[in-house]
Amino acid sequence: MLNIHHLVVKAGDAIILKGIDLHIKPGEVHAIMGPNGSGKSTLANTLSGRAGYEIVSGSVSFQGQDLLSLAPEIRAREGFFLGFQYPVEIPGVGNMYFLRAALNAIRKHRGEPEIDALDFLTLAKEKMKLLELDETLTKRSVNEGFSGGEKKRNEIFQMALLQPKFALLDEIDSGLDIDALRIVANGVNSLRGPERSFLLITHYQRLLDYIVPDYVHVLFHGKIAKSGGKELALELEEKGYGWIEEIAKKSGDA
Amino acid sequence: MDSQAHYLQQFANAAHARSAEPSWLRARREAALADFQRLGFPSQKLEDWRYTNVREISETPFVLTTPKTVGSLSSASREALQDPSFDRGPRIVFVNGIFSAELSALDSSPKGLRVESLCAAPQRDTERLIEENLGQHLADNLSSFAALNTALFQDGVFVHLARGLVLEHPIQILHLLDTTLSDGESACFSRNLYLLEPDSHATIVETVLNFGDTRFLCNAITEIVVSRGASLKHVVLQRGNATSLHVSATQVRQDAASRFESISILLGGKLARSDLRSLLNAERAECKMRGLYAACQHQLVDQHTFVSHEKPLCTSEGYYKGILADRAHGVFNGRVIVQPHAQKTSSLQSNKNLLLSDGAEIDSKPELIIHADDVKCAHGSTTGSLSEDSLFYLRSRGLSEDEAKNLLTRAFAAEITALLPSEHLRHRTDAWLTEYFAEHFLSDGNSNKKPIGVTS
Numbered sequence: 001m002l003n004i005h006h007l008v009v010k011a012g013d014a015i016i017l018k019g020i021d022l023h024i025k026p027g028e029v030h031a032i033m034g035p036n037g038s039g040k041s042t043l044a045n046t047l048s049g050r051a052g053y054e055i056v057s058g059s060v061s062f063q064g065q066d067l068l069s070l071a072p073e074i075r076a077r078e079g080f081f082l083g084f085q086y087p088v089e090i091p092g093v094g095n096m097y098f099l100r101a102a103l104n105a106i107r108k109h110r111g112e113p114e115i116d117a118l119d120f121l122t123l124a125k126e127k128m129k130l131l132e133l134d135e136t137l138t139k140r141s142v143n144e145g146f147s148g149g150e151k152k153r154n155e156i157f158q159m160a161l162l163q164p165k166f167a168l169l170d171e172i173d174s175g176l177d178i179d180a181l182r183i184v185a186n187g188v189n190s191l192r193g194p195e196r197s198f199l200l201i202t203h204y205q206r207l208l209d210y211i212v213p214d215y216v217h218v219l220f221h222g223k224i225a226k227s228g229g230k231e232l233a234l235e236l237e238e239k240g241y242g243w244i245e246e247i248a249k250k251s252g253d254a
Numbered sequence: 255m256d257s258q259a260h261y262l263q264q265f266a267n268a269a270h271a272r273s274a275e276p277s278w279l280r281a282r283r284e285a286a287l288a289d290f291q292r293l294g295f296p297s298q299k300l301e302d303w304r305y306t307n308v309r310e311i312s313e314t315p316f317v318l319t320t321p322k323t324v325g326s327l328s329s330a331s332r333e334a335l336q337d338p339s340f341d342r343g344p345r346i347v348f349v350n351g352i353f354s355a356e357l358s359a360l361d362s363s364p365k366g367l368r369v370e371s372l373c374a375a376p377q378r379d380t381e382r383l384i385e386e387n388l389g390q391h392l393a394d395n396l397s398s399f400a401a402l403n404t405a406l407f408q409d410g411v412f413v414h415l416a417r418g419l420v421l422e423h424p425i426q427i428l429h430l431l432d433t434t435l436s437d438g439e440s441a442c443f444s445r446n447l448y449l450l451e452p453d454s455h456a457t458i459v460e461t462v463l464n465f466g467d468t469r470f471l472c473n474a475i476t477e478i479v480v481s482r483g484a485s486l487k488h489v490v491l492q493r494g495n496a497t498s499l500h501v502s503a504t505q506v507r508q509d510a511a512s513r514f515e516s517i518s519i520l521l522g523g524k525l526a527r528s529d530l531r532s533l534l535n536a537e538r539a540e541c542k543m544r545g546l547y548a549a550c551q552h553q554l555v556d557q558h559t560f561v562s563h564e565k566p567l568c569t570s571e572g573y574y575k576g577i578l579a580d581r582a583h584g585v586f587n588g589r590v591i592v593q594p595h596a597q598k599t600s601s602l603q604s605n606k607n608l609l610l611s612d613g614a615e616i617d618s619k620p621e622l623i624i625h626a627d628d629v630k631c632a633h634g635s636t637t638g639s640l641s642e643d644s645l646f647y648l649r650s651r652g653l654s655e656d657e658a659k660n661l662l663t664r665a666f667a668a669e670i671t672a673l674l675p676s677e678h679l680r681h682r683t684d685a686w687l688t689e690y691f692a693e694h695f696l697s698d699g700n701s702n703k704k705p706i707g708v709t710s
């Protein structure tokens with residue numbers, strides 16, 4: 001599904017990602033943890049095609065295509081989804097109008113017919129229920145005046161509508177109360193399937209109680225310092241990142 | 255022939271048409287022509303015309319338009335008439351500045367309402383009203399275009415609302431400026447007079463559409479009196495094109511506790527200059543002026559507003575948004591004067607501009623001149639470009655760069671278009687904007703490109 005090879009990325013004047021290797025197969029859920037500033041969002045931004053990141057070396061293939069050569073919208077239409085750490089507010093752009101335009105762009109790309117306003121509304125209502133989103137919220141402008149938790153739920157609502165093949169969710173759990181966390185996790189779990197993969201970026205093991213990952217990776221100073229199963233998250237929760245630093249130093253020496 | 259001599263000739267040529275006019279009007283026209291001769295076209299040395307060069311107008315020997323048969327209207331003009339918002343309430347239509355009885359629908363006007371061709375009116379019972387008001391509200395410094403207009407105007411709209419009349423439906427005024435009908439480069443001069451007697455309420459929607467690709471000048475002067483306790487919502491939707499030149503000015507006089515609200519959408523035009531002025535002539539008058547102007551390619555849009563607080567306790571609000579693409583030039587000048595006795599004035603003015611390319615330009619100048627001490631006034635101006643974060647967010651969901659830009663640009667405009675008083679008008683305006691900016695944004699070679707001025 002997604003294969004990252006020795007990816008080195010520069011932002012501003014600094015090398016932020018210093019050689020990332022990651023292989024995600026269809027149906028797998030991976031989690032990336034790591035201290036603030038270690039490069040998690042930089043990886044997410046690079047993969048989704050945001051401007052301002054320079055690929056120094058390495059490559060990323062997504063379903064056999066060279067992901068990094070595609071425009072952001074083509075990545076989306078090919079089934080790549082980014083759930084933003086900080087979703088932007090876009091006053092004046094209606095949430096539903098925007099999502100129907102997005103869904104139709106994706107459908108057109110796949111050679112499918114456009115969905116009309118009525119069918120879209122039915123579909124949207126179903127997904128709103130799944131995310132326990134208030135209908136009035138989706139009638140407003142994109143994220144405008146949404147609370148932090150509402151913005152995150154709106155990201156998952158969008159994902160549920162657009163049905164991507166791969167979703168990268170950047171701190172989808174931050175700012176969520178306990179109920180919202182459960183709702184968001186349910187939303188994600190309902191989309192899990194043998195053809196769809198996820199990469200979750202998170203600081204907290206708690207999310208991984210709800211969405212149980214197949215693999216956990218620790219990003220440290222722009223490198224994956226350690227990978228393991230879901231128990232690695234528990235270990236991090238318990239010990240913090242000190243011991244990872246030791247590992248990173250050793251591998252740096254080698 | 256120099257430009258002034260050219261217009262003197264035009265004036266002489268139209269003598270026959272004037273022969274039936276009352277003597278007071280002929281006298282006013284002659285006096286105005288003399289004013290125009292003295293003033294000439296405005297030069298850029300005048301502060302009010304600093305950024306707007308009218309050479310293309312002064313140096314083109316435009317010929318006054320003549321009546322056309324409806325049968326010769328272009329299909330685009332015909333299509334414009336099909337807009338559902340024209341179905342209700344009185345509708346008055348002008349083709350190249352000349353009244354078309356055939357296209358108008360004035361029979362349904364309620365009692366107490368007069369909507370008619372200004373030039374037809376002097377022979378009737380309204381002559382005294384027209385004589386008392388026509389040209390009497392124009393500020394002295396309204397530029398020589400007003401003088402030229404008084405000398406040459408061919409026709410226009412006369413609206414009169416009797417005391418206490420409250421209109422249910424808007425009065426629709428449609429100007430079709432269609433050069434596929436005209437014989438070469440032509441000009442029309444229209445003159446409008448709207449009189450609202452005390453406690454009457456109306457909405458007037460003016461739609462001005464350009465079609466065809468021959469240079470065309472439209473000069474319009476409108477005088478409005480909103481009497482004590484009366485209220486007028488004035489909507490102007492103007493869509494120019496690559497060869498249209500517009501110079502229009504509206505002067506409002508507001509009496510005590512009157513309300514005037516202007517909502518304008520100025521879309522393109524080779525040159526589009528609009529002046530909107532209100533004189534708050536008595537206590538507790540309220541004036542709201544809000545609008546959107548947009549231009550692309552090498553177009554120039556110039557929006558001037560002026561509010562004069564003459565008496566205490568009046569409020570005014572000005573809010574204009576501008577969208578400039580390609581190498582377009584926008585000018586905004588919003589001036590508020592608070593006269594010495596106008597205590598307890600409240601005035602708020604804001605101008606926001608969106609520049610869509612490095613080549614686009616805006617000269618924005620909100621001005622506040624205060625001669626009273628107990629007032630609450632504020633003004634501000636901002637200029638920016640589309641947010642990269644928002645663009646990326648939309649693209650990350652599958653929208654193309656063009657679609658994302660178009661959507662965000664329309665969102666910027668939405669704050670103003672949302673003020674339009676009907677669903678039809680909002681829809682129509684949004685469609686214009688979509689088309690207008692699609693024209694600009696779609697990259698070269700894109701096949702579904704449509705020329706401006708062709709309705710979909």
Ligand SMILES: Nc1ncnc2c1ncn2[C@@H]1O[C@H](COP(=O)(O)OP(=O)(O)OP(=O)(O)O)[C@@H](O)[C@H]1O
Pocket residue numbers: 011012013014016034035036037038039040041042043052085
């Ligand atoms: N455009 C940029 N220019 C310069 N530095 C940048 C840029 N983008 C990111 N960085 C830096 O790269 C480092 C990694 O940032 P990133 O946002 O990827 O961290 P993160 O792991 O997501 O952190 P957090 O857990 O706080 O979200 C930080 O030091 C950040 O300041």
Ligand SMILES: [Mg+2]
Pocket residue numbers: 040041042085170
């Ligand atoms: Mg981050």
